[in-house]
Amino acid sequence: MKNCNSENNEFDVIIIGGGITGAGTARDCALRGMKVLLVERFDFAAGATGRNHGLLHSGARYAVTDKESATECIKENMILRKIAKHCVEENDGLFISLPEDDINFQSKFVESCQAAGINAQIIDPAEARRIEPSVNSTLIGAVKVPDGSVDPFRLTLANIIDAKANGAKVLVYHEVVELIKEQGRIIGVTVVNHKTQENNKYYAPLTINAAGIWGHRIAEMAGAKIGMFPAKGSLLIFGHRVNNIVLNRCRKPADADILVPGDTICLIGTTSSHVGFDEVDNMRVTSEEVDLLLREGQKLAPALATTRILRAYAGVRPLVAADNDPSGRNISRGIVLLDHETRDGIPGFATITGGKLMTYRLMAEWATDLACKKLGIDKPCVTMTEALPGSREEEPMPKGKTYDLSNRIKRSTVGRHGDMASKIASDNEFDNSLVCECEDVSVGEVQYALKELDVHNMEDLRHRTRVGMGTCQGELCACRAAGLLSEAHNCAHQAKADLAKFLNERWKGMYPVAWGEALRESEYTQWVYSGICGMNKMEEK
Amino acid sequence: MKFDTVIIGGGLAGLACGIRLQNRGFKCAIVSAGQSALHFSSGSFDLLNELPDGTAVANPEKAIHLLDKKHPYAKIGDKFPVYTQEAKQLLLDAGIEVQGDSKRNSYRITPMGTTMPTWLTLTDFTTLETPNEVIGKKILLVNIAGFLDFNTKFVADAFETNGAECKIISVSLPEFEKLRQSPTEMRSANIARVLENENTLNALVAKLKEASKSFDTVALPAVFGLSSNDPVKKIKQLLDIPVHIIPTMPPSVAGIRTQKRLRRVFELAGGFYMLGDSVVNAEIGDGKIYNVYTVNHGDIALYADNFILASGSFFSNGLCASMDGVTEPVFGADVDFDPNRNTWYNASVFGAQRYRTFGVATDDQFRIKINGKVQDNVYAIGSVLSGFDALQEGCGAGVSLLTALYVADHLKK
Numbered sequence: 001m002k003n004c005n006s007e008n009n010e011f012d013v014i015i016i017g018g019g020i021t022g023a024g025t026a027r028d029c030a031l032r033g034m035k036v037l038l039v040e041r042f043d044f045a046a047g048a049t050g051r052n053h054g055l056l057h058s059g060a061r062y063a064v065t066d067k068e069s070a071t072e073c074i075k076e077n078m079i080l081r082k083i084a085k086h087c088v089e090e091n092d093g094l095f096i097s098l099p100e101d102d103i104n105f106q107s108k109f110v111e112s113c114q115a116a117g118i119n120a121q122i123i124d125p126a127e128a129r130r131i132e133p134s135v136n137s138t139l140i141g142a143v144k145v146p147d148g149s150v151d152p153f154r155l156t157l158a159n160i161i162d163a164k165a166n167g168a169k170v171l172v173y174h175e176v177v178e179l180i181k182e183q184g185r186i187i188g189v190t191v192v193n194h195k196t197q198e199n200n201k202y203y204a205p206l207t208i209n210a211a212g213i214w215g216h217r218i219a220e221m222a223g224a225k226i227g228m229f230p231a232k233g234s235l236l237i238f239g240h241r242v243n244n245i246v247l248n249r250c251r252k253p254a255d256a257d258i259l260v261p262g263d264t265i266c267l268i269g270t271t272s273s274h275v276g277f278d279e280v281d282n283m284r285v286t287s288e289e290v291d292l293l294l295r296e297g298q299k300l301a302p303a304l305a306t307t308r309i310l311r312a313y314a315g316v317r318p319l320v321a322a323d324n325d326p327s328g329r330n331i332s333r334g335i336v337l338l339d340h341e342t343r344d345g346i347p348g349f350a351t352i353t354g355g356k357l358m359t360y361r362l363m364a365e366w367a368t369d370l371a372c373k374k375l376g377i378d379k380p381c382v383t384m385t386e387a388l389p390g391s392r393e394e395e396p397m398p399k400g401k402t403y404d405l406s407n408r409i410k411r412s413t414v415g416r417h418g419d420m421a422s423k424i425a426s427d428n429e430f431d432n433s434l435v436c437e438c439e440d441v442s443v444g445e446v447q448y449a450l451k452e453l454d455v456h457n458m459e460d461l462r463h464r465t466r467v468g469m470g471t472c473q474g475e476l477c478a479c480r481a482a483g484l485l486s487e488a489h490n491c492a493h494q495a496k497a498d499l500a501k502f503l504n505e506r507w508k509g510m511y512p513v514a515w516g517e518a519l520r521e522s523e524y525t526q527w528v529y530s531g532i533c534g535m536n537k538m539e540e541k
Numbered sequence: 542m543k544f545d546t547v548i549i550g551g552g553l554a555g556l557a558c559g560i561r562l563q564n565r566g567f568k569c570a571i572v573s574a575g576q577s578a579l580h581f582s583s584g585s586f587d588l589l590n591e592l593p594d595g596t597a598v599a600n601p602e603k604a605i606h607l608l609d610k611k612h613p614y615a616k617i618g619d620k621f622p623v624y625t626q627e628a629k630q631l632l633l634d635a636g637i638e639v640q641g642d643s644k645r646n647s648y649r650i651t652p653m654g655t656t657m658p659t660w661l662t663l664t665d666f667t668t669l670e671t672p673n674e675v676i677g678k679k680i681l682l683v684n685i686a687g688f689l690d691f692n693t694k695f696v697a698d699a700f701e702t703n704g705a706e707c708k709i710i711s712v713s714l715p716e717f718e719k720l721r722q723s724p725t726e727m728r729s730a731n732i733a734r735v736l737e738n739e740n741t742l743n744a745l746v747a748k749l750k751e752a753s754k755s756f757d758t759v760a761l762p763a764v765f766g767l768s769s770n771d772p773v774k775k776i777k778q779l780l781d782i783p784v785h786i787i788p789t790m791p792p793s794v795a796g797i798r799t800q801k802r803l804r805r806v807f808e809l810a811g812g813f814y815m816l817g818d819s820v821v822n823a824e825i826g827d828g829k830i831y832n833v834y835t836v837n838h839g840d841i842a843l844y845a846d847n848f849i850l851a852s853g854s855f856f857s858n859g860l861c862a863s864m865d866g867v868t869e870p871v872f873g874a875d876v877d878f879d880p881n882r883n884t885w886y887n888a889s890v891f892g893a894q895r896y897r898t899f900g901v902a903t904d905d906q907f908r909i910k911i912n913g914k915v916q917d918n919v920y921a922i923g924s925v926l927s928g929f930d931a932l933q934e935g936c937g938a939g940v941s942l943l944t945a946l947y948v949a950d951h952l953k954k
Contacts, residue, residue, distance in 0.1 A: 492698035
């Protein structure tokens, strides 16, 4: 039985998952005229999307072992530089050979890159040292490739903003608890609103599962089985940019061999290990992983040994076994699009998974093409040329303001929001007052995020603005931001609980690396919030 | 340079020890790197709020017998009540007006509006007898417009939970405009500096008088009195209804004032305070330290009969943690810690943290050890010591003050 106000509950397509794949698919579907609903159980980019290197792969890493992935990467790399320039840093990358590496691998590597269409150039080690002074000076070879950095939070949000601008409905903190079946066909979803605990039903002729590793369970709800394997990858974030060019090892892909500069920090990763499905919601980085990341990272850039570590975190990549290989030994890192109607006899349901951050747009295109086919829509994909909001204008700052942000803050906000920075109030001194001094986040920017960017809590706010992401990891800005949050949502009680949760989340990433300066900072934060504010006792109450 | 005693660290412990020693006729120098934990304090001094197992303490004097023998208080033993009295007297003599009783914890109001047990509280602030006591029925909660480190909503929420009725207002004065032009200047100490001007303070009081007419209580952020508590007294005197000053997020105006006062008293007593200096090296003999060298004094050594390490915990760089250990950087003193890093932390940020119990190992007279050997003339006091978790137990200020006085009294000329 459908609800009376069925208008509002009926869509052309329902997308499950607010990571980059779901966001990209929602945007593509909306651009092609579909009535779209996207549901996400937490916040945007809360899963694997927000827990990776933020590397704009040139594809070089895969050139030798997986030409198809390499070719996809370089194509998407070039597209993202155009359509998402406010999310991308064109840093370039170096693949270095160290004395312990086989230098003969280099020629094979360059050949493979060129075959995949990647502009890879061998440069002299001395030249490599000149353009990237942090590089291990004992290197014996270097290849320059068009790697870069990409901010996955910004990229996801830009897709969401554009999807909404094209009519998509987006529900965060709404978890799918049931796929509605009628005569063997999936006709919709039941979601629980985590804020109100209410259940709602939504209907569409097609539901697309874009839930990453959690899509395993969604598929099971539909009665389909996908051979997925959660692969944990741990990373370390350092307090500043040690390097300005992405550093990789010129060898077969291994643990901890990519150092990526991004925004104000740089990060090393990843480790790689299979974990159980019971662990995917509570990833913790072990001290062994930290030790390994540091040991290997120092080989790329020796300065890491003395650089302050901000935090450690881990993501879960969904590895998918090929359908003809139930043992799971033949695992693909490529894009997997499953039409469950033809595969499992379950009409109305599809899964888009595998792939990587780099190829999200292509994944979205494939999934949307399938949706078009199912719904009889004949419209071409335009996402390879249509720029995302934030990257549309050349000169993003508005003119004619009586009082401008100081240049430094201006650079930060434009960097984070691109041409959307013009929506950030900067009319007076109140708006310009800084909430977060590490990352130059103003009151105006926080209020813009609270009003316009689906911010429900402190974690959301951090993802939108970088509040609490700097060296102090939210020491004083957390409390200031919580104050603004409680004013915007008019609920101090909730904001206090949220502040406590936020501080715990920050600590979770800090304690695996809490020695030296990081421990000093942590002790101070604990002194402020437990000692002075008494929040340790509030939690008990 | 020759002193009777050189104290390394100019925070609460170092200064209390230095004042006591000067008063006993010792010639002291304090080497201080800069700001101390007092700059970030709550405006109260905790003695003992909880036992390590989490049991709440109502009467600290009675509870110290339940502490492990490694706890600094256990080393002070039966003299504990004497030293709590003398510590309070030292603060009062320094012109730092405090109230509180070591036989009975009282309650302070936090920047979140909640209450926490404590021992001594600066008279700027309010001391409550019970945790759920309200400061008024109809409270006007005032903030300075644009000041983000005082969270009126949180404070109001806590007060209202206990049955009070709150109205929040922001006041602005033209004198704050200059601060506001810079995005980082609306902080507590800067606001306090503006309010040091009597005319500005009067203008604020006039606004408060007008706004508080239908209320029975006014609550204000602690942005008054960098050098004395006169501004607070003045406000309380000029308004017709009770005024309560609520602590803000750091920096702490009252804490900065406390630090300044203690330093002034130390210097007036003849002590030598070397601000912005730090010890880089020490000449260590057989169970004894001869002298220390500092950054600012280069090759001029500071000689002394006794040395006192009051350099604080990790935050103050009195202790340094690396991936596989904890060291004391000044003398390389032996440190109590667990070499297994996995045991250092509690996954909850608000939980007891084992790393906070790490610190310098001492004998029963608070003398440090180097490679297991007790150093006859080197003592450690305050947060650099091992054997307690200042945050979980709520005993940081107490340990600093009491160990400072205890060690000062046991030094021989």
